[in-house]
Amino acid sequence: xxxDGIYEYIVETLIEPGIAAKLIDSLEEAIFSLESMPQFTVxxxxxxxxxxxxxxxxxxxKSQF
Numbered sequence: 001x002x003x004d005g006i007y008e009y010i011v012e013t014l015i016e017p018g019i020a021a022k023l024i025d026s027l028e029e030a031i032f033s034l035e036s037m038p039q040f041t042v043x044x045x046x047x048x049x050x051x052x053x054x055x056x057x058x059x060x061x062k063s064q065f
Contacts, residue, residue, distance in 0.1 A: 003027060 003024055010020035043056040 006027075007020045007024050010023065011017045014020075039061045041059050041061050043059075045054045045056060046052075047054055
């Protein structure tokens with residue numbers, strides 16, 4: 001449902017159906033990749049002004065932060 005909502009928002013509000021489809025495909029691919037490495041946690045920050053994602057740490061889930 002969440003992905004459907006994201007898709008609908010981008011299509012209806014931003015009028016960008018092509019971008020909406022690509023984004024949903026990318027999100028689904030990332031979600032399904034958890035099947036091969038579900039034990040890892042990635043903590044990141046979004047630097048919107050620089051248009052970058054900064055990875056803070058990557059941890060094996062059983063380790064302590």
